[in-house]
Amino acid sequence: MAKSKQNDETPGSDADTGQEPHEAIDDTSSPTTTSEQAVESTEVRGAAAPPAAAPPETAQAGDRKVGSASKNIALFALFFSLMAVAAAVILWYRVDVESRLQVGEVRTGLSAMQGRVDDFRSSQRDLLATQKTLQQEVQAIPGKLDDLQRQLSKTDQRLAGNLDTLKNSLQRLYSELNRSVDTWAKEEVEQLLVVANQRLQLAGDSHMALAAIQLADQRLQKIGDPAFTEVRTLLASEVTALKNLPIIDRTGMALKIASLANSVPKWPLKSMPKARKPVVDSSADTNLANWRNQLQSIWQDLKTLVRIQNLEQPKKALLAPDQRYFLVQNLQITLRAAGLALLQSDQKLFRLQLGTAAQWLQDYFAKSPGRKAALAALAGLQKAEIRPAMPDISASLLALRRLRKTQNRQ
Structure with missing residues (x-):
């Protein structure tokens, strides 16, 4: 702020003081020249004039002129001296101001330079600290390099092991891929024949077995060996x-069994016979002394304790016949079980369930056209063969396996 103020004031002072001394000098120089010209003209006139004695009035007038001229010269000399002093003072002031301004600028420059030096020293300290840190890091680099080298060695070993494993896997894969298309086709044919035998022997599904065998024959035809x-x-x-197997209409039989099951609630029940009362032998009380009657009584008791039943005969309903709802439900369940046995090609269970249903119809349902038609349908279904004797289709599979073993040996 002080520097800028001094700079603002300095041009004004220079403008004010820089021109006035020159003007003063010019003003003083002009009077001096005039007086010198007057003296020279006086001397010339004195030299030119004859040395005649001047009159007193003229002499006094000349003295007055000389005195006024001297006074003017003195005034001009004084004025010039004052102007010179003023110019010197102004010049000194200007020089002093300029010197002070220069000193201020120098001090400001020194302060700025000192600030720069301080900044430089601070930067130098930072650089030294950074250099020290870098030196520490550089010193730590060999250790880190050793660690990295060890890790790299371990990684190389691990990668080498993985590469060996990958090579082995690729070799196995190449060996598998190098197998001919015929080999895959032969394996497919073998699997088809296995499926055909399983479906025919385990499930009795001749249709699936026929489809698998025909597909296997098509694959062998494409191989052309x-x-x-x-x-x-x-x-x-x-x-x-x-193809020569008898055609079994499983769908038709299943629909017929389902129709019978749905018609069960429509068939009337027989009137249930009354329960018989046990016969009490009155002679047992009167003839207790008779040992034969006692033995007969004991035998009757033993007969009630032991009961022999033929389990191969169809079972009767477990619920009492007077409970119509449960009887109808049991008969429907029996018929549906027969339908399930039909789908599973279980000949024995199929006939057993149909026989049970026919027996319940005869025992608990009254004679009616519906019961008669149902018994006739059940009799026809019992005679049906749902699982005829299946042919042996394993010969082709065995021949294929023998041929493949022979080719593999070659």
């Missing part, structure tokens, strides 16, 4: 045997 001629011949005979 003459070595499989024997296998295809066996497949052809097995297809013929499966």
Whole structure:
């Protein structure tokens, strides 16, 4: 602030003081020149004038002129001296102000320089600290490099192991991929024949077995290897045997059984006979002394304790016949069990359930056209063969396996 103020004041002072001394000097120089010209003109006139004695009035007038001229010269000299002193003072003031301004600028520059030096020293200290940190980090680098080298060695070892494992896996994969298409086709044919045998022997599903055998024959035809001629011949005979099986209308029989089950609530029940009262032998009380009667009584008691039943006969209803709802439900459940046995190709269970249903119809339901038709339908279903004797279709599978073993040995 002081510096800027001094700078603002300095140009004004320079403007005010810088021109006045020159003007004063110019003013003083002009009177001096005039007086010198007057003296010279006087001297010239004195030299030119004859040395005649001047009159007193003229002499006095000349003295007055000389005195006034001297006074003017003195005034001009004084004025010039004052102007010179003023110019000197102004010049000194200006020089002093400029010197002070220069000193202030120098001090300001020194202060700025000192600030820069301080900043430089601070930066130097920071650089030294950074250098020290960097030196520590540089010193720690060899240790870190050793750790990284050890980790890299472990990683290389692990990668080498993984690479070996990958190579082995790729080799196995290549060996698998190098297997011919015929090999895959042969395996597919073998699996189809296995499925056909399982479906026929375990589930009695001749339709699925026939479809699997025909598909296997198509695969062998695409392979086109003459070595499989024997296998295809066996497949052809097995297809013929499966096609010659009797056609079983499982759907029709299942629908007939379901219709019978739905018609059970419509059939009337028999009138239930009254329960018989046990016969009491009155002679037992009168003839207790008779040992034969006692033995007969004991025998009757033993007969009531031991009961022999033929379990192969169809079971009767577990619930009392007078309970119509439960009797109808039991008969419907029996018929539905027969339908399930039909779908599972279980010939024995199918006939057993149908026989049980027919027996319940005869025992608990009254004679009616519906009961008669139901008994006739059940008798016809019992005669049906839901699982006929299945042909042996394993010959083609065995021949295929023997041929593959022979080819693998070669």
